[in-house]
Amino acid sequence: MTYQPKHESVRRERRPQAPSRVGAKTRELSFRAELRRQLGRRRTLWSFVLIGALPLVLVAAFAFGRSSGPVTGTRLVDLAQGGAANFAVFTYMAAAEFLLIVIAALFVGDAVPSEASWSSLRYLLLAPVPRARLLTSKLFVSLATLAAALVVLVVWSSLVGLVAYGTAPFTNPAGGVLTWAELAPRLAVATAYTFVTLLQVGAFAFWLGVRTDAPLAAVGGAVLLTILGSILGQIDALGDLRHGVPMYYQRAWLDLFTPTTDWTAMRHGALWSILYAVVFTGLAYRHFRRKDVLS
């Protein structure tokens, strides 16, 4: 009402400079900044709680109807109570069947659409975070979180197994005994392999998330893809075509725990996964780069 500045007078004023950005300037949406955005989230916390609870639930479940006799059997689950090593491998297998797939879809697929659903995506882009950089940060941090989840699962289930079942070396129901020194590197490789196979699920979810802006579509779509893949994988008529079905080789890491490791299936599984991951990640970047952000 009273404020009517003259243009001339304004022009003479000191133009407020952009803050001096020498030195302290870091990259937009640094990994650390993105990590801080994600860590406090309930879905992250709950996922880790679930992972932490799984070994305890298994120990409790095994406690029902536990017999005092020696632990024997021809399946991994029969030997799970034989020692921490067997328990850790069994727990990992139980989780890898489905839990880890959901967690991978959740961590990676939800990263972008969650920001969209909070309306905070546009503010990140205005910050300004270049679009490719935004995806890179999201992808890196979500994959790092996923890797952390896998490591936590293995280490924690080993610790729980140690307390519950002792330090016996790993006994493979299909033959062979692995000492802890032999087992530890194989567990590490198994974790790495699972991580690589989960890349395809993550990348697919990531792409769906970038496309749809809907967290549920991203996570649900990726899980559905995995389920569809496992159904197709059971159809013998498809023969070798099944090798290309997503997650066909997801259990190949069990080969590591036989006395002589056959790497063929793991090599195939890793390569297929990387192929899908590359394709879907590429599609996601391409789509997001030219996308009109309306959310």
Next chain:
Amino acid sequence: MQASRWLKPAFVPSHSRVAVLVALAALLTLLSPASLYAVPLGAASSLTPAVNAVTEEQLTVPVRAEADGIPVSLEVAVWRPDGGGPHPAVLLAHGFGGSVADLREQGRKLAERGYLAVGYSARGFGASGGRIHLNDPEFEIADARALVDLIAARSDVVTEVRTDGSRDPRVGVVGASYGGALALMLGSTDPRVDSVTAYITWNDLADAFFPQRARTGGAAAASDALPGPFKALWAARFFGSATAPARTAESPASSAPPAAAPTAAPSAIPPVATPPAAAPTATPSTAKLPTAQPSPVLCGRFDPTVCRLFLAATEAGTPSPELLALLRAHSPKPLLAGLRAPTYLVQGMADSLFDLSHADATARALQAQGTPVAVRWIDGGHDGTSSTATDDEDALTAWLDTSLRDGKGASGVPGFVYAAPIPRRQSVAPLYAVPTYGDGAGSVSIAFAPVDRPRSLANPPGGTPAAVSSLGGLPIPATGGAAYQLAALPGQSVAFDTELLTDRLAIVGAPTVRLRVTSTAPSVTLFLTLWQVTGESASLPRKLVAPVTFATTPGVPTSVEVALPAATWTVEPGSRLRLLISATDSAYAVPRTARADRIELADAALIAPTLNGTRVAGSADSETDTESIGVALAIIAALLAIGAAAAWDRRQRRRDPVRPDLADIPLTVANLVKTYADGHRAVDDVSWEARRGQVVGLLGPNGAGKTTTLRMVMGLIAPDSGTAYLGSEPVHPGAPALAHVGALIEGPGFLPHLTGLANLHAFWAATGRPTEDARFDEVLDVAALGDAVHRPVRSYSHGMKQRLGIAQAMLGLPDLLVLDEPTNGLDPPQIAAMRPILQRYAAAGRTVVVSSHLLAEVEMTCSDVVVMNAGRVVATGRVADLVDSADTTVISLDPRTEVGRVGAVAEAIGRAPGVTAVEVVDDSAEPRLVVTASMPRADVVRAVAATGADVVGVSSRRHLEEVFLGVIAAAQGDDISTGTNDSGAAHGSGGAGGSVGAAGAAGSAGEPRSLSDRLRQVRSR
């Protein structure tokens, strides 16, 4: 392949054994294709020379008559290459139960390769006459020699004439199973044969049906020992395949419904037998089952002697000496001394009928007499197909080319090739080779784990139940643990495990063990199998049984050495071998008297033969990793495609040039156009600018395109054309110039799980700029959230989020602050508080752009205004200029003035000279007249007063709302071209004028009504 796999294991009761056996045999034969026993020389051979056109000749060749004088002729087919010649010849012999029809494909292949191939149906098979004598040297072998005569007589066969004038053709003989034995026996008895190939066949037929793997007292020759237990299951199949109705080439057995089998069995007289061979001595309906006088119904096309002996053995479970003598005579073994031609023996490890020991015996006999011999162990046989079939075909082709066509002996293939077990997850066995069969063999001794006490087993009375380990080629239904449980029946079996192996071990050959057996009976029959045990699960990689029968004295220990089945095994470290000894086996006839044996290990070790062959490059290698390579290439291709797409996008990307001339203008919007995917043109050629120190209001009804314009300004959406400039920099997604912009667009967006303060920090962290530049304290003062900044945002009210959003937009005090509907959710005091904040912000030389539809708010806050409607800019200018103009006078009347009186006043004024328009603003609290006139304002006031109206106020300013509605109406009028006389609404120059009619006013001829209608239209878009 094996149609018979549907058969369940049958425990045959002894009293009706023959009847059931025949029925079973008939069924089996109907189901089992003879092609299983044909030499594989298929289309897949990779050694393909020039292909010749092939002509087929059909012949009927008379041969020796049967003993009862019935004449016999054979159906013969000749496949010869067209042109060229003379050619080397190959005589093809089919398997048991087959006929010349099975040889056609193979014969054609050979002819295409340049051989003259001769195939025939053996005596008693197919359309040939006569009876089956089981490769009797006097009949079947003589027939084959007659065919060699036939070949010798042909002019298109490579032939040399010997000194005595007889002709010696270059001829090889190839056969599998029944035909394989024939090949060996022909080669042994006819010196004209230049090359012999015998697939999966016997050395000694007596040993095949009564196998004996025991070597008591060091006597190595199995034939001298007691005959072993009767291989009843295979005998039934073997016998049945000749007694069942003969199959014609036109109706292969596999197409016959199994249900036809029981009714078909009695009519076993071959319908295609050319001569009246089968004398109609009995009608099918009166058939009895006398074993002494076998009827043709029972024996089919078998020679009566052979038939009778077989049936007797089947009944008794033990052979008569007569039968043993006959079987031995009908075997290559006694004739091999005459075999001098290079010989190729292919024997299978999936073969419980003629196991590797037969080929071994033949090969050693030939080696001993200096006959060139090559041996190949495949993982197929009578029980399954070879996984290396392609490689097998190539080897056979190479063998024939060198031994027969080129006359170079056995040099075409390595002396010994063997298939190792198929590695996990692969489908083809790796092949290994050594130059000479029998060379380089070593052995290892694998210690058994200590056994604390002697173990005993019992033979059950009647011999049932019988353990199931292999079913004579029928797959065992269960796998894994169940398979072992079927094989190791409690009480009837004992098992000895070796120690855990520490190194990988490859066994090639027949392992041996020594047992010490103390029995309650004078004769002991045992069945030994070799299992691999990994962890808890036992598996039988080679489904082969070593049967032993030996005499003993009750209560006295007898030592016996047993050769386990020969095969190849790979034993992984960490696993062990298990020797399973069973009293029964369902594939064999077993003693029916009860017996108990105590079994100890005479040697605490298993002696396993080993061999270090060199790997043969074969199909197993080519399979190794096409998948890995293919997928790896696909990954590279995908990466290249992504790189190319990125490069293409970069080239295609529209990058507007920098405009240095705009450097001093914080925001310039130039000709922006945006059409959404649904075809709605939200922004249509919009241009405006915001300068330093200005608070620019972006006004417009909902849907006017304000937010879309701001999104393009921020680079969130890409304009179809036109550009927004921040200073001189064109805006694109992620443009660095956006760092100078703070914005609140379409509501705030925060991470709900973080506190207000943490959200501001998180946002600032995302910009990557130093923390000290953020000015958190100043900004938080604006937000005025108090302690609520430490609560998670999800607990905030709408207004709190809005204030935090404005604060976030102000972080770092950007040069340009863009606020979209900032007053949403704010209460009046907060709106009032926001006003000076924005004005002070701009006063410092920065720029503020506020979009709103609250006109009063914009009027009070903004210095400049841009009015948009339906995607276009309809007015721009300074707020003061818009609301204030010299020719307009606003006269407020006393609120108590009657409505009709106001209209009268308006009409009176309108008639005054110099007055161009009068409008009534029918506000009951403050009725107003807006007078547009060319005369001075004082005259207008005087004129109004002269009408007697109660003037309470005079102003030069209208409310922005009135201007806004006027502008919108004018734009709308232009848009829809109503054609009505809108003179009052459209006269303002530069868009800075207008006229407004109050809703519901009856004043000026209905025009106000239409304006408000149009406004409603606009709003509804």
